[in-house]
Amino acid sequence: MKISFTINGQDQTVEVADPYTPLLWVVRDILDLKGTKFGCGKAACGACTLHVNGEAVRSCSYAVKFAEGAQVTTIEGLGTKENPHPVQQAWKDQVVPQCGYCQPGFMMATAALLEKIPNPTDEDIDQNIINVCRCGTYYRMRKAIHQAAELANNSTKE
Amino acid sequence: MAGKKKISRRKFLVRGGLGTVGVMAVGTVLFRNPLRRTIMDFAETAPPMYSGSGTEPQLWFELTKDNKVLFHSPKVEMGQGSFTSFAQMIADEMHLRMDQVEVIAAETATGVVDGLSTGGSLSVAGLWQPLRELAATMRMMLIKEAASQSGQEVSSLTAEEGYVTAGNQSWSYAEIASKVEKWEVPHTPELKELKSYKHIGKPVPRVDLDAKVFGDPIFGLDAQKEGMVHAAVIRPSVVGAKYKSYTSTGVESMPGFVQVVEGENWVAVLADSYPEALMAETKLEVEWDIPKKWSEEDLQDMLQVGKGKRMITQKEGSALDDDEEGVVSLSFSSPMGAHAQIEPNGALAYFDDKGLTVVLSTQVPGITRTQLSDAMDMKEEQINVVPTFLGGGFGRRLDTSHAIIAAQLAKAAGKPVKYQFSRKEEFQHDTFRPPTYHTVKGKLNAEGYLDSLEHHYASGDVSANSAIALANTATKILGTDIGAMRGGNVMYNGIPNHRAVQWHTTLPFATSWWRSLGLLANTFAIESFVDEMALKAKKNPVEFRTQVLGDEGMHGRLKKVIERAAEVGAYSDTFTNGRAMGFAASTDTNVPSAHVVEVSIEEGQIVVHKVTCVLDCGVAVNPDQVRAQCEGSIIMGMSASLFERMTLRDGELFPTIYGPYRMALMKHAPKEIVVDLVQGADIPLPVGEPPLGPIAAAIGNAIRRLTGERLTDIPLQENLDQLLA
Numbered sequence: 001m002k003i004s005f006t007i008n009g010q011d012q013t014v015e016v017a018d019p020y021t022p023l024l025w026v027v028r029d030i031l032d033l034k035g036t037k038f039g040c041g042k043a044a045c046g047a048c049t050l051h052v053n054g055e056a057v058r059s060c061s062y063a064v065k066f067a068e069g070a071q072v073t074t075i076e077g078l079g080t081k082e083n084p085h086p087v088q089q090a091w092k093d094q095v096v097p098q099c100g101y102c103q104p105g106f107m108m109a110t111a112a113l114l115e116k117i118p119n120p121t122d123e124d125i126d127q128n129i130i131n132v133c134r135c136g137t138y139y140r141m142r143k144a145i146h147q148a149a150e151l152a153n154n155s156t157k158e
Numbered sequence: 159m160a161g162k163k164k165i166s167r168r169k170f171l172v173r174g175g176l177g178t179v180g181v182m183a184v185g186t187v188l189f190r191n192p193l194r195r196t197i198m199d200f201a202e203t204a205p206p207m208y209s210g211s212g213t214e215p216q217l218w219f220e221l222t223k224d225n226k227v228l229f230h231s232p233k234v235e236m237g238q239g240s241f242t243s244f245a246q247m248i249a250d251e252m253h254l255r256m257d258q259v260e261v262i263a264a265e266t267a268t269g270v271v272d273g274l275s276t277g278g279s280l281s282v283a284g285l286w287q288p289l290r291e292l293a294a295t296m297r298m299m300l301i302k303e304a305a306s307q308s309g310q311e312v313s314s315l316t317a318e319e320g321y322v323t324a325g326n327q328s329w330s331y332a333e334i335a336s337k338v339e340k341w342e343v344p345h346t347p348e349l350k351e352l353k354s355y356k357h358i359g360k361p362v363p364r365v366d367l368d369a370k371v372f373g374d375p376i377f378g379l380d381a382q383k384e385g386m387v388h389a390a391v392i393r394p395s396v397v398g399a400k401y402k403s404y405t406s407t408g409v410e411s412m413p414g415f416v417q418v419v420e421g422e423n424w425v426a427v428l429a430d431s432y433p434e435a436l437m438a439e440t441k442l443e444v445e446w447d448i449p450k451k452w453s454e455e456d457l458q459d460m461l462q463v464g465k466g467k468r469m470i471t472q473k474e475g476s477a478l479d480d481d482e483e484g485v486v487s488l489s490f491s492s493p494m495g496a497h498a499q500i501e502p503n504g505a506l507a508y509f510d511d512k513g514l515t516v517v518l519s520t521q522v523p524g525i526t527r528t529q530l531s532d533a534m535d536m537k538e539e540q541i542n543v544v545p546t547f548l549g550g551g552f553g554r555r556l557d558t559s560h561a562i563i564a565a566q567l568a569k570a571a572g573k574p575v576k577y578q579f580s581r582k583e584e585f586q587h588d589t590f591r592p593p594t595y596h597t598v599k600g601k602l603n604a605e606g607y608l609d610s611l612e613h614h615y616a617s618g619d620v621s622a623n624s625a626i627a628l629a630n631t632a633t634k635i636l637g638t639d640i641g642a643m644r645g646g647n648v649m650y651n652g653i654p655n656h657r658a659v660q661w662h663t664t665l666p667f668a669t670s671w672w673r674s675l676g677l678l679a680n681t682f683a684i685e686s687f688v689d690e691m692a693l694k695a696k697k698n699p700v701e702f703r704t705q706v707l708g709d710e711g712m713h714g715r716l717k718k719v720i721e722r723a724a725e726v727g728a729y730s731d732t733f734t735n736g737r738a739m740g741f742a743a744s745t746d747t748n749v750p751s752a753h754v755v756e757v758s759i760e761e762g763q764i765v766v767h768k769v770t771c772v773l774d775c776g777v778a779v780n781p782d783q784v785r786a787q788c789e790g791s792i793i794m795g796m797s798a799s800l801f802e803r804m805t806l807r808d809g810e811l812f813p814t815i816y817g818p819y820r821m822a823l824m825k826h827a828p829k830e831i832v833v834d835l836v837q838g839a840d841i842p843l844p845v846g847e848p849p850l851g852p853i854a855a856a857i858g859n860a861i862r863r864l865t866g867e868r869l870t871d872i873p874l875q876e877n878l879d880q881l882l883a
């Protein structure tokens with residue numbers, strides 16, 4: 001079965017035998033975008049978070065067929081080293097990552113949160129950012145989320 | 159210290175023109191601590207050994223055409239930030255900018271890999287002296303070469319930012335190296351003074367920051383190879399079960415199916431993609447031989463103070479007589495814990511004309527290769543282990559037996575094979591932090607200070623029987639599990655009578671190193687008890703501790719850290735706004751640490767608002783990353799202290815997924831963490847584990863003040879739930 005969608009601004013058509021194949025594996029192994037991570041495969045850790053039409057989605061538990069016609073964004077399409085997304089800039093400024101494995105998922109979840117709540121309170125962050133980081137970088141992430149909100153708001157004001 | 163020894167000139171092996179411009183390589187370097195100290199000291203503080211193990215002269219440094227230095231690190235990067243510290247050390251002694259140094263993990267075929275492991279928080283501490291000496295020596299080599307190439311005096315040349323300059327002439331390091339036929343190796347020059355370093359001691363950003371913020375494919379599970387197939391491996395869910403046979407219920411007709419492979423205690427399905435392998439796997443019915451279904455009760459039966467192998471790990475003054483008046487005794491426990499690192503284990507394996515290559519996240523590339531060599535009946539020279547960045551280590555990557563499965567699959571398939579664990583497999587085939595049981599006893603003297611303190615601790619294997627134990631003779635000599643011992647001894651030397659006794663039992667499944675090993679549970683037991691005695695004596699818990707600490711050496715450093723923590727954290731026995739403070743300290747691998755926590759209970763839930771952590775880790779090569787390690791240790795330690803627990807249910811290890819395996823999330827992380835660093839030594843000391851020590855005890859001590867109840871069992875939230883029920 002053929003499924004077409006836009007990923008990081010590019011049109012793609014993929015061929016899968018099973019339309020229920022998790023989007024995660026299509027992204028990682030067919031489209032070779034390895035920034036989206038496999039952590040649990042059961043929607044329990046958030047390492048695989050990406051955006052489908054702007055919504056944060058745990059792609060390990062999201063059938064590729066639902067992406068038909070959608071706009072998909074992965075960490076590779078969030079920003080670039082030359083032109084980072086405010087979330088990525090804040091993550092760099094706060095030096096958030098340790099092992100780094102969970103980080104793309106958290107950054108994608110944060111970027112989606114900021115679209116909905118441009119100035120999240122600590123409470124908003126606690127309720128919405130529910131991925132798992134084993135290295136325990138939550139403390140810096142919280143600072144980075146507040147900073148990213150500021151960066152994003154400043155840039156829209158300009 | 160090992161650090162005083164200079165690298166011998168004979169060990170320098172330098173070659174030129176091997177594809178890159180001037181390859182500088184160093185042969186086998188073995189740093190071994192003079193065994194002057196007592197064997198117990200050695201066990202607690204021994205630096206790891208390095209061994210070159212490739213067929214080629216081992217490569218530490220490469221100078222590349224674009225005038226950068228590529229450092230092939232014998233230590234892997236698992237988040238601890240050591241690659242950044244290495245780059246700082248090299249940049250400072252080679253006179254380079256940070257962006258001129260790149261660090262990668264050494265492969266076993268060409269690089270120098272660690273003879274033991276990356277672990278014990280020793281990466282930066284262990285390479286502190288040799289790495290700076292190598293870098294300084296190379297700077298001198300380049301200057302000497304530039305002098306002879308240009309016919310100038312060495313003394314008239316300076317080296318800065320990758321260029322050697324004489325008056326208005328200058329040459330890049332790469333340019334100089336490209337003209338070298340044969341290097342002359344000078345004596346190691348004097349290293350610079352700490353205060354004159356430009357990079358060391360500064361909070362420079364991590365060198366792997368961009369890769370990790372923009373999603374570069376740097377992890378073990380990101381590896382791939384043309385033509386590879388994917389494996390889903392079925393392993394026993396029941397502890398101790400043995401594979402018998404499988405029946406296919408139509409696996410052959412599943413999309414993408416390649417083949418079924420049977421192994422020693424597993425059966426695998428290979429398919430074109432990983433989801434196809436997972437789907438096909440459901441079409442196998444596997445029969446297991448189950449000799450016994452282990453239960454929690456069985457474990458508790460085996461593991462107890464008073465059972466298993468007894469070993470006195472510390473002894474001073476006389477033993478306590480239980481019947482004596484005034485003797486207080488309390489029991490504590492901690493459960494089995496999972497590593498739960500977010501990147502599952504796995505490996506990519508393939509054969510080519512050079513032999514076998516295995517790419518994976520490993521803390522032990524050298525041991526991984528030895529084990530592959532044994533299992534595959536191949537020479538070590540035919541095997542290349544390529545370590546990647548690790549999506550979390552914490553001790554889980556010390557066991558890499560799955561590398562063997564991947565290699566066997568690649569052999570059977572005649573194709574590259576990528577094997578990744580399912581999360582259930584990860585939880586059930588972890589090398590767990592063993593459960594522990596503790597009895598702590600003590601007695602006050604007439605002034606109300608501790609006169610006697612005894613810690614009895616029962617633990618499953620930590621370092622005994624682990625992969626690195628094989629290489630670690632200390633374990634065998636001692637008959638003690640040195641991992642279980644971490645934090646188990648009494649650190650208050652002013653208590654006239656103190657002792658520690660280990661009761662060691664091997665459990666029916668693998669237990670091993672988990673960040674800080676026995677430290678968290680041992681400190682929980684001892685420091686909870688000390689706190690209880692301070693209350694009994696009606697003394698301030700800070701003064702109650704410092705009173706029984708000497709001023710010299712390790713004890714003096716601990717005393718300073720305790721005093722400093724009380725000051726920075728403004729420790730007080732009274733509480734405000736429903737919050738109480740808790741105090742605890744620990745000592746691990748010569749690094750004292752003390753925490754002050756501010757805790758409240760909201761709707762029955764333990765909330766940690768603020769943690770103040772004081773750590774004396776000697777020289778902080780990168781103070782920002784030392785802080786990051788403290789923050790991470792505190793949060794990971796909180797997670798284990800408050801929530802985590804693995805259990806046995808009907809013979810199976812459970813839970814098998816995040817969520818049911820309850821862990822700290824964003825909402826549990828303290829809103830405020832204050833890290834204060836004390837420099838009580840002039841070398842870097844371990845950082846990644848010691849600050850994890852005090853957290854459980856500190857929280858328990860705060861809860862005691864809030865509720866009057868003493869929590870004695872980790873996970874503390876569960877313990878509190880029972881008390882409130």
Ligand code: FES
Pocket residue numbers: 037038039040041042043044045046047048049058059060061
């Ligand atoms: S891998 Fe998707 S949530 Fe864990």
Ligand code: FES
Pocket residue numbers: 097098099100101102103132133134135136137237500549550
């Ligand atoms: S940075 Fe390692 S799991 Fe989050």
